[in-house]
Amino acid sequence: MNETKTLLALFQDVDPAAEAIDKLREMGLDDGQMNVISGIPVTERMLGRPTQWSNVPRLALGGAVGGFLLGLFLAVGTPSLYPIHVGGQPIIPIPPSVVVVFEMTMLGMLVSTFIGVFLDSRFPSYSPKEYVPEISDGRIAVFFECPADKEEKFTKAMKSLGAESVKPAEAQKL
Amino acid sequence: MTTAAKSESHIHEEHEDLREHLMLDPKPRGEMNAMVMEAMHTTSWKFKLTAAFLGLVVAVCLFGAWGYLILEGMGVAGVNRPSYWGIFLVNTVFWIGISHAGTFVSALLRVFKAEFRRPFTRAAELMTTFGLVQAGLSIFFHMGRVWLSYWLFPYPNERGLWPNFHSPLSWDFLAINTYLLASTMYLFLPLIPDLAMARDRSTGWRKTLYRILSLGFRGTEGEWAHLRTAMNIFAFAILPVMFSVHTIVSWDFAAATRPGWSSTIFGPYFVVGALHSGIAAVAMVLVVVRATMKNMKYFIRKEHFDALGKLMLIVSMGWAYFFFNDYMVQWYGGDKWTDALLHFHEAGPLGWMWMLMLVFNVAVPWLTLWSRKIRTTPGLLFAIGLLINVGMWFERYVIIPISLTINRMPFSWREYKPGVEIFLGIGTLAFFILLYMIASKVIPLVPVWEVQEGQMAHSLRKFGKARVPTVSEIE
Numbered sequence: 001m002n003e004t005k006t007l008l009a010l011f012q013d014v015d016p017a018a019e020a021i022d023k024l025r026e027m028g029l030d031d032g033q034m035n036v037i038s039g040i041p042v043t044e045r046m047l048g049r050p051t052q053w054s055n056v057p058r059l060a061l062g063g064a065v066g067g068f069l070l071g072l073f074l075a076v077g078t079p080s081l082y083p084i085h086v087g088g089q090p091i092i093p094i095p096p097s098v099v100v101v102f103e104m105t106m107l108g109m110l111v112s113t114f115i116g117v118f119l120d121s122r123f124p125s126y127s128p129k130e131y132v133p134e135i136s137d138g139r140i141a142v143f144f145e146c147p148a149d150k151e152e153k154f155t156k157a158m159k160s161l162g163a164e165s166v167k168p169a170e171a172q173k174l
Numbered sequence: 175m176t177t178a179a180k181s182e183s184h185i186h187e188e189h190e191d192l193r194e195h196l197m198l199d200p201k202p203r204g205e206m207n208a209m210v211m212e213a214m215h216t217t218s219w220k221f222k223l224t225a226a227f228l229g230l231v232v233a234v235c236l237f238g239a240w241g242y243l244i245l246e247g248m249g250v251a252g253v254n255r256p257s258y259w260g261i262f263l264v265n266t267v268f269w270i271g272i273s274h275a276g277t278f279v280s281a282l283l284r285v286f287k288a289e290f291r292r293p294f295t296r297a298a299e300l301m302t303t304f305g306l307v308q309a310g311l312s313i314f315f316h317m318g319r320v321w322l323s324y325w326l327f328p329y330p331n332e333r334g335l336w337p338n339f340h341s342p343l344s345w346d347f348l349a350i351n352t353y354l355l356a357s358t359m360y361l362f363l364p365l366i367p368d369l370a371m372a373r374d375r376s377t378g379w380r381k382t383l384y385r386i387l388s389l390g391f392r393g394t395e396g397e398w399a400h401l402r403t404a405m406n407i408f409a410f411a412i413l414p415v416m417f418s419v420h421t422i423v424s425w426d427f428a429a430a431t432r433p434g435w436s437s438t439i440f441g442p443y444f445v446v447g448a449l450h451s452g453i454a455a456v457a458m459v460l461v462v463v464r465a466t467m468k469n470m471k472y473f474i475r476k477e478h479f480d481a482l483g484k485l486m487l488i489v490s491m492g493w494a495y496f497f498f499n500d501y502m503v504q505w506y507g508g509d510k511w512t513d514a515l516l517h518f519h520e521a522g523p524l525g526w527m528w529m530l531m532l533v534f535n536v537a538v539p540w541l542t543l544w545s546r547k548i549r550t551t552p553g554l555l556f557a558i559g560l561l562i563n564v565g566m567w568f569e570r571y572v573i574i575p576i577s578l579t580i581n582r583m584p585f586s587w588r589e590y591k592p593g594v595e596i597f598l599g600i601g602t603l604a605f606f607i608l609l610y611m612i613a614s615k616v617i618p619l620v621p622v623w624e625v626q627e628g629q630m631a632h633s634l635r636k637f638g639k640a641r642v643p644t645v646s647e648i649e
Contacts, residue, residue, distance in 0.1 A: 014630075035394060035395065036394070036395050037392050037393045037394050037395075038393050038398070039203060039367070039371070039393055039623060039626070040203075040623050040626050040627045040630070041398040041401070041402055041623075041627065042395075042398070044395065044399075047395075049395060052395050052396050052399035052400075054396075054399050054400050054403045056400055056403045056404050056407065057403060057407065060407050060411075074328055074336075074339045075339050075340070078328075078330075078336035078337075078339065079336070079338075079339075079340070081330075081334065081336065082330075082333075082334050082335050082336065084335075093340055096339070096340035096341075096345070097339075097340070099345045099349075099418075099422065100339045100340075100344075100345065100348060102414075102418065103345070103348040103349050103352050103415075103418065104348070104352075106352060106356070106411060106414065106415050106418075107348075107351075107352040107355065107356070109407070109411055110352075110355070110356045110359060110360075110407075110408065110411055110412065110415075111355065111359070113359075113404050113407045113408060113411075114359040114362075114363070114404065116400070116404065117363065117400045117401060117404045118389075120396070120400040121389075121391075121396060121397045121400050121401075123389040123390060123391070124386075124389040124390055125389070125390035126385070126386075126390050127390075129390070129392060131392050133374035133375070135392070135393055136203075136207065136367075136370055136371040136374045136375075136393070137202075137203050137204035137207060138202065138203025138204065138626060174370075174373065174385060174388075174390055174392070
């Protein structure tokens with residue numbers, strides 16, 4: 001069984017980081033064996049990485065539907081539970097019901113969008129993780145798994161592309 | 175001077191001029207982080223003294239006066255027949271208006287990719303959350319028996335009867351709470367990367383606090399992707415919520431068949447009014463933040479005051495349009511009671527307030543903000559913003575207690591004389607400023623990652639002899 005090692009290469013800019021990813025692919029790694037961590041949102045398009053799948057829009061839609069139904073219950077359901085006829089006014093007037101349904105739909109959508117970020121990103125997560133504080137100083141870190149016996153070769157390749165440092169990635173308390 | 179020297183001097187001036195723009199004057203991210211952290215950590219004796227004074231005002235005017243109101247009952251307030259909604263509601267509407275600027279500046283300008291928004295979106299979003307806190311408090315004051323406030327919550331009483339959700343006051347409850355929750359979440363999401371940055375640079379209790387609040391954020395591709403998606407959804411979805419809140423607040427008045435209130439354009443009139451006071455308040459806050467917090471002169475520049483000044487001028491025109499539209503139709507209608515009310519607004523004992531409302535909301539911005547020099551002079555912009563806010567507070571005073579004085583039953587006409595609510599109003603203002611001051615020392619006031627992203631997207635392009643800024647679509 002081949003032993004693998006996780007290395008962390010730090011780059012100052014997007015261009016060398018994107019080149020490094022190409023180089024890692026050339027050297028036989030696939031996208032699942034690499035991860036990029038950055039202090040600004042560097043898009044997948046810039047790095048030539050596969051698009052990230054996000055469930056947030058679906059959760060938002062689900063929340064909107066839930067909120068809509070809750071709004072319907074408040075505006076239409078509750079007056080029907082205990083109908084009080086006042087001055088010939090309708091029990092379920094449509095225009096005021098629209099207001100309640102709208103507010104609850106938006107609330108459902110926004111709350112589920114917020115929760116969606118937590119679920120998709122697995123927040124909160126306080127266990128030790130591979131990270132270096134330089135990332136929030138604007139560096140771009142490329143993490144990759146390589147065969148342990150080829151560590152030197154990969155290190156050299158990354159340094160030749162402008163990596164500031166290449167070192168074994170260590171999980172640390174954030 | 176030779177032609178070559180002139181040309182060189184021109185290029186040098188142009189270069190200096192372009193460097194006035196934050197997006198074209200980048201600094202390394204580490205340096206920007208250090209500047210923001212230093213601004214948070216540096217606390218002068220003036221800051222402490224001001225905070226202590228505000229704390230005292232909050233203790234006396236807000237909690238003290240509120241306690242007195244609860245102990246003595248609503249009789250110590252000036253609200254009475256026919257003006258049941260006095261300064262309590264004036265302040266509620268005023269603070270909800272202030273809260274609109276945060277969402278407007280942050281969400282609308284984000285949707286339209288207005289680049290000047292980047293350094294001050296958070297400063298504006300904080301105003302939304304803290305403004306809504308004051309609006310909520312003002313409603314609680316007005317309840318009198320505040321311990322029964324849970325009656326507002328949507329659940330049935332012991333007879334199985336639910337609150338009436340077809341009442342504008344129930345819409346208020348739903349809309350204000352939706353907006354408060356949504357704007358707090360919208361404040362928090364883009365804050366996560368900056369909290370992670372603060373976590374990496376802090377020790378002691380701050381480290382623990384930022385570690386908890388940053389939720390373990392590292393900046394992986396997935397985390398950014400989810401955050402970006404959520405922020406886009408929020409930017410689009412929170413805008414209709416923002417418009418709905420002040421529209422619903424306006425319906426508290428417009429849904430009543432009273433002279434002066436029953437108007438079909440109250441919704442947009444209130445929304446524009448909210449933006450008028452809110453944007454002016456953002457400008458005021460930025461002037462104070464820039465003048466009092468360390469390193470903020472780098473992030474908040476004349477270009478930002480210039481842009482906000484233009485927005486203030488445009489919104490002032492919008493407000494004048496809606497005011498005149500509302501006034502014209504009521505005046506032309508010739509209804510006896512409406513005529514009496516309009517006359518009371520203009521020539522009654524508080525006619526000066528109506529007049530100053532027009533001077534501060536229309537004449538002052540129109541006569542001053544056309545000038546770039548005035549827009550980019552922080553002190554002047556602060557003074558104009560202050561006058562606009564005073565004018566907008568007067569507007570709410572004219573609409574609520576003054577308009578309530580005149581109704582269709584002349585025997586009940588009585589002038590409103592505020593009581594304890596004056597102190598409560600001062601208390602909420604002090605509480606807003608105090609909360610803002612505390613927040614400025616606890617959370618990064620500038621979204622550093624957004625500024626860096628903007629600086630990466632900007633570059634200079636040569637057109638003939640001129641170099642012009644260009645922006646790439648990198649988001």
